[in-house]
Amino acid sequence: MRWRCSLSMISMCGFWKMLKIAAPVLLLIVSVSAGYSYSASIVSAGRVILDTTPLSKAASKVYAKITNIIEPVRIKFPEKQSVDALKSSIREGVTATTSAAARADASEKYNLSVETNVQDPSIKIMNIGPKYRDGMALEPGNYEIFIEKPGYRSKRFWVNLEDKSNQSNDVILKANLDPLGLPNCTDRVQVENYAGALDTKGGNIVQIQADFPNVNINDLYLSFAKEINDSNFQEVIDTIAYPDYVEFQIASPTTLSEDDIKNNRVIEIDEDRFIMSRVIFEQVSSNVLFTYQQFMPPLVMISDMSKEVLCEHTFTF
């Protein structure tokens, strides 16, 4: 089968943020050079469908093997890595400093204060009941601190308040929150293999990479996981997590099939034709390499990609 496209062709609808935007309207104009030609449009009210139909029910056939929808706190490090993960939990940008105040002896509590670069952040200590307040008294031990503010990448880390008599009892944690997004995005995004895939033997792979400067992998993947979790059209089917490497394997629905194209159908979201994606975060010294690979079904084609649009709609985690 030979195709010649007169204007535009589909479809990167798997990309999380983009699909959120793209789902309402998928327009396809195709001319088929088979002795005749026509223009056709395929319109899907995807957003309505996704909003009104529980995905877990609609997609049950396709996602039979899916057992978990990811939540950041449910990502489990392999057992042998967990100790290292905890040890590395105090990171660059998160420093614990003590004042020259009175020394604490073993029986005393620590007074914890968290300082950030943003106003009025939400600060929680996840492994105890009482709410955080500035200078709150804590027994010696390990505490999981979670700091978030809309528009910023949240931070979640452990701090150890050790019971040592040579420390002061005033502990000040300094934690800077980074703005969401990728600085100088269009310069940093690399898009590969966006053309092609009109091959009935198999689908195409699109790869997008970006280098996030001076950021910690934990902050980045947690932020991404939150975004995924907030969407209701994607399923995380597996996660591989190590201290310096986190991979999400994600399935998301698409709309197109060869039959739909040929017959110019108005279609609904077709869970039987889903896009498989791998999203990889990899710590490379002080930067994080982000890799996104999207496995398209046969006959779904990416013709070109705009870095500007990718940056505006995609790198928002």
Place this chain on the structure above:
Amino acid sequence: MNTPLLFRRLCVCVAILFVSGCATGNFVSSDNFQIYVSEKRYLNESCSTLGKMYNSLQTSNRSYYARMFIGLDVYPHPIAPRHERQLIHSNLNAIVVAIKQKC
């Protein structure tokens, strides 16, 4: 829903993009594309697991195993043959590097 509105929304959504006179024929991918496979994904595996992975990519079922290692075992669609070969090759290389480094 009228067509101009569709076009406006289409312009916003873009992952869909413009093919001006897009392709004739069944082309598969852009030139010089190499699928990225991280060595770190394998460096964290145990040596015995790496050995099993290496052996599985030498068998006649290597396509199946390569898919499994990268989470594509639930994905029912074929991958273009060129990419499938790349996937096997890239994963095998990363496993070999990991074995050399840690085993």
